[in-house]
Amino acid sequence: MAATLAELALLVGGKVHGDENLLITGVAPLSDAGEGEISFFANPRYGEEARKTRASAIIAGAPIESSRASFLLSDNPYLAFAKILAFFRPPSRPAAAGISEEAHLEENVRIGEGASIFPGVFIGRGTTIGERTVVYPNTVIGERCAIGRDCIFYPNVTIREETVIGDRVILQPGAVIGSDGFGFAKDGVAYVKIPQVGVVILEDDVEVGANTTIDRATLGTTVLRKGVKIDNLVQIAHGIEIGENSVLAAQVGIAGSTRVGRRVSIGGQAGITGHIEISDDAVIGGQAGVTSDVPPGSFYTGYPARPYRQALRSLAELKRLPGLRDEITALEKKLSELERKLGEEK
């Protein structure tokens, strides 16, 4: 796999600053790259590495001063990087394995053409799987599921009964889709299980991280709309809806029946209570604890979560609290002094 810098620029809709005919044979990080390799620079934190790199070319938003490399300039260097990486390292999808004899398919299972079903996979009765979908070893898919095309389910994934999954959905290892929602009714001091008979729907282009859990609804549906991306170890409770192109970082937890809008971004380890609404384009900071509705386009942080500026001001004041105490002590002193003087004058 090789291409000139000009060809790569054409591929990503960027332009060359430097040697157009430079032959590029691979991609590598700034710190490791060598002759003939292209690297990537966007985070100013790595400016020093970018200046020192031995990469022949760098994908960037603007040329870097005092660098000897050629540049592939792009308005969206991340996207250019994604495309060039995909060009040099196409996904090593297995040669169509077909359906392994060591997989277990119950009756009335339909598998699309070009799909790969690895050893140890179990597929329940009445489930359909689309064309070219790859199901890696030991993944279990329950009864009456409808799975789309070109999906990749990594090993040890569990998809429970009646789940609906669109096209190009990726499930990282150990992800659980359709576990029971956490619903119990109190009967005296004990708890009685509320049957969880709803389903989970993952629309097209959803990606779910390793060991993330997505519960089925009590009734109705838990839905992840098109293009939602979820990182590892995230908890999505029953009856949640997450809007298109929203992104959740690792270890986020969302409680039941909450609605998350479109293009929302939620930072790692944030917790969101049940039965509230996070509106479109909101941003939730890492470790935030969200206890009430969040308006569109706002940035909430802290616990309980508040608009970023407010939370920041409180934090700054908190740091300055010891100083505040000193000021009060000084005031008290002055006041006593005044009172004393006033007394003497009389």
Add this chain to the structure above:
Amino acid sequence: MAATLAELALLVGGKVHGDENLLITGVAPLSDAGEGEISFFANPRYGEEARKTRASAIIAGAPIESSRASFLLSDNPYLAFAKILAFFRPPSRPAAAGISEEAHLEENVRIGEGASIFPGVFIGRGTTIGERTVVYPNTVIGERCAIGRDCIFYPNVTIREETVIGDRVILQPGAVIGSDGFGFAKDGVAYVKIPQVGVVILEDDVEVGANTTIDRATLGTTVLRKGVKIDNLVQIAHGIEIGENSVLAAQVGIAGSTRVGRRVSIGGQAGITGHIEISDDAVIGGQAGVTSDVPPGSFYTGYPARPYRQALRSLAELKRLPGLRDEITALEKKLSELERKLGEEK
């Protein structure tokens, strides 16, 4: 499956407000329900949906004004809902599959009558499994375990050696029971593993969420008493005891040797340090960080966790801090003014 509203009221010990002879054929959420369906109302947040629903009947604590539906009234509408849902949607337990030939049973494994062991299941030597217990595909049960009756173990669960599990225990997919406790002794700068040779006991009617992990004790036992319910992605460290009918929400973490009492409720993402005691009937707020003992019946929240009212007052003060600073600045001004006047008078 169909029943009159009067019959359903009899089933749950409630009473009818409206048409006793109404024929109910299913259960649906307020927003989706239609003719012949019964729905459920308890959270005031959904009052608008309850007034607008097209459900023929609603399970509730009291009739809703201006609603055209009939009502099934109950002192415990959640419990009534649970029972009616179970009536209309009985768990679709598989027809007794028996023991799949594609499961692997080591020597001296005893399986009770009516149990279902699916393909890809592994059961270690000397383990016994009670009547009617269902073990779904690819779940692994170690050696010398004792498993009760009427349990449901979903796919890809791991139960390590010598675990003891009671009756009617439900393990959601990917749950891990009996992993090694996190115990190491320092030897210079390196760590030496302390063997974890204790066990885990899950008593009757315990439910464990998807991808939740419960460590075996170093010595002795990690115990979840009767009726404990644990949500997804929870961490239970070695040597913990959790009392009867306690409930832990998702992503809670409890460190080693802590004792949790009976009927305790712990909110999502709360963290509890090791070697402490959470007493009976305590409530721990979501994301709380508990660093010391919690008295019976108290409600602790925040970090470090304190009684709710105290934590709340501090948070309120924190929000008002900028105002406090303004007050002090005003005081300083007045004081300078006074000092100036006092100087002039002399």
Add this chain to the structure above:
Amino acid sequence: MAATLAELALLVGGKVHGDENLLITGVAPLSDAGEGEISFFANPRYGEEARKTRASAIIAGAPIESSRASFLLSDNPYLAFAKILAFFRPPSRPAAAGISEEAHLEENVRIGEGASIFPGVFIGRGTTIGERTVVYPNTVIGERCAIGRDCIFYPNVTIREETVIGDRVILQPGAVIGSDGFGFAKDGVAYVKIPQVGVVILEDDVEVGANTTIDRATLGTTVLRKGVKIDNLVQIAHGIEIGENSVLAAQVGIAGSTRVGRRVSIGGQAGITGHIEISDDAVIGGQAGVTSDVPPGSFYTGYPARPYRQALRSLAELKRLPGLRDEITALEKKLSELERKLGEEK
């Protein structure tokens, strides 16, 4: 298995206080131990149990007053306990099972002598596994991995392609090694996946907890150096390096490209942002939110994480805030009084 107290003291390099010829036949917790058993005491919290125990001997740093037991004294009682426990309860590693016929090995897989490959295991093409390594049921190992000797991989673990694992590495059940890093480039409102073509390296003596996830790097490597110990449900994102002998408690999350030094200790549920550096010997408190570099040997806590003393002082001030407000109110009163007096005098 039995030994005199003198023999056990020799084994761990300790000395006997009491009866050297006492025959010890087992290890048990203070609360359960009986005749002939040795127990362990280090945490002062359990002083009462230590005085009351019926254990014949106790491993401790110093003799306990008014105890009837004999003592095995050690400068490092934890380490002595680890060694004695390993003596009495050696790991019940399975008699060399060899390679199960119910495991699935692709072409060009090499398995070292004395290794045990259980039923339901899948090993991808070109992978090598060292001598005496045990792979428990239903664990999946991808293509072109290099696995060392004397490792233990518990059930339902997933190791994705091209992972490199050293000797004596332990993976608890459900651990995921080599899942895709969470990397996407924005293309308008949608996200395009950035291929994650790097790898994961786990060096010798690493232990990874149950259902913990370790992502492969985008390019380059995610590395856990020698002796790193990680508890359950931890998230290690792409491109992270963790230095030798560092220890991470349960539910910690570390974002991409962060570097953690040697001998670092991170408390449960702490979150660490991406692209920063935690230096050698640093300690991070439980639930801390670390947003910037942490200097060597420092102890950071709180959110955002700060040096322990600072964070503690702010927390103390926060608790005293209501009092501060009262002081200000008192000041205001006095000042008004003074102003009034000053007015009257004129």
